[in-house]
Amino acid sequence: MNKNLKRMATMQNMQKTGLELFYTKGYYNTSIDDILKELSLSKGAFYYHFSSKEDFFIEIVQNLLARKVYSLLIEPIEGHENPFELISNCFEEALETAVHNEMDFGFILGNFISEFNGRNPKIMKHLNDVLKIWEVNLVSTLQRGKFNGYIDRHTDSEAVAVFLISSFLGIRTMMVETAPSALKYRFMHQIKVYFKAIEAKKENV
Amino acid sequence: MNKNLKRMATMQNMQKTGLELFYTKGYYNTSIDDILKELSLSKGAFYYHFSSKEDFFIEIVQNLLARKVYSLLIEPIEGHENPFELISNCFEEALETAVHNEMDFGFILGNFISEFNGRNPKIMKHLNDVLKIWEVNLVSTLQRGKFNGYIDRHTDSEAVAVFLISSFLGIRTMMVETAPSALKYRFMHQIKVYFKAIEAKKENV
DNA sequence: ATGTAAACCGACTACCTAGTTTGTTACTAT
DNA sequence: ATAGTAACAAACTAGGTAGTCGGTTTACAT
Structure with missing residues (x-):
């Protein structure tokens, strides 16, 4: 897959499920691990894309x-x-x-x-x-x-x-x-x- | 001080500052330690009065x-x-x-x-x-x-x-x-x- | 084919949290 | 006075959290 496309895809996936979880469980009650678990991604991936x-x-x-x-x-x-x-x-x-x-x-x-x-x-x-x-x-x-x-x-x-x-x-x-x-x-x-x-x-x- | 009065006093103090902190910082974002710190009380006191x-x-x-x-x-x-x-x-x-x-x-x-x-x-x-x-x-x-x-x-x-x-x-x-x-x-x-x-x-x- | 950098893995740190437990005061009934 | 117990103190457990870091894979240009 094109690298740029992949980058966009994972970032958008994170944001999408992030919003869903933040919405249903609340921001302070949702951990980053919760989001990553849902997507089978790792901490490294997250902090590579977001600070x-x-x-x-x-x-x-x-x-x-x-x-x-x-x-x-x-x-x-x-x-x-x-x-x-x-x-x-x-x-x-x-x-x-x-x-x-x-x-x-x-x-x-x-x-x-x-x-x-x-x-x-x-x-x-x-x-x-x-x-x-x-x-x-x-x-x-x-x-x-x-x-x-x-x-x-x-x-x-x-x-x-x-x-x-x-x-x-x-x-x-x-x-x-x-x-x-x-x-x-x-x-x-x-x-x-x-x-x-x-x-x-x-x-x- | 009368024991019963003391009991009531501490419980009411805990509830009062508890409400204040839960209100200003949110429930999930307020720890029991936060409340106890404000009142200079200990975990023991809290779990003696509340389950x-x-x-x-x-x-x-x-x-x-x-x-x-x-x-x-x-x-x-x-x-x-x-x-x-x-x-x-x-x-x-x-x-x-x-x-x-x-x-x-x-x-x-x-x-x-x-x-x-x-x-x-x-x-x-x-x-x-x-x-x-x-x-x-x-x-x-x-x-x-x-x-x-x-x-x-x-x-x-x-x-x-x-x-x-x-x-x-x-x-x-x-x-x-x-x-x-x-x-x-x-x-x-x-x-x-x-x-x-x-x-x-x-x-x- | 191979170097390179982007994209990702996962163990690790340092810290926080609810709840437990054991020990210590201080009041109070006798 | 003293035994008993209510009211607390504080160290501890077990689990969770944001963020870091060295290493690994994957894609792409040459």
């Missing part, structure tokens, strides 16, 4: 987490259609993967933020960057919605974005152990109730 | 966390007044302690739920019990609000409770690193927008 456990994790955040958040939570809401529908559908899909116990990257992000909060400033910076990107793009979508006459012009887009993200992170935390399907249904309904409150009023029909 | 780290934590959840959640998040919303004001004021105070970087027990609960999710079913059961108590009492308050004519009678109280808790847990996660005061302000405003959407309509004034 430390911390740097390894940061590369995962940038290569996997950030990109997935972008493709699953940002791109889908970039259009000029009704922003309420764009966001609803996006959340709906993200929560549906959660119901099926698959990896939902918005949640993974929130989970890691909880784990590193006040414990590892360096990692937190990278996680906050990803969160910020999500927030900024949500604000853009909401501003577009105002411009296109969907959202009431008195609405504070930043506040709405924060509120949406926080409620999403929160519901995902709650969904893990108790009746995720029912929770999803209720949550999505209340999100729509909330949207109703900030939609543009048709004052003169 | 394991896990049981120690569970006692903390029941003795400290559950009671604080009750006194800070449940009792304050038990009246027959306007439920929106009761809940708003309650959240307002909880988030204010968060701004001042003090221990906010609703958040501590959410934080621990994140940490033990899918990793320790026994501990998760106890944490979920506390969460459930909060949820049930929120539903009660909302039902009272419907009965007393504050909340629209078509409202799904369970869904609203879930939505409120999840958004609270989420905003707390976000508040830790970035401009907590501004986040609090925006969040509280959107909560009130949401409340407006489910308040009882005065159809015949």
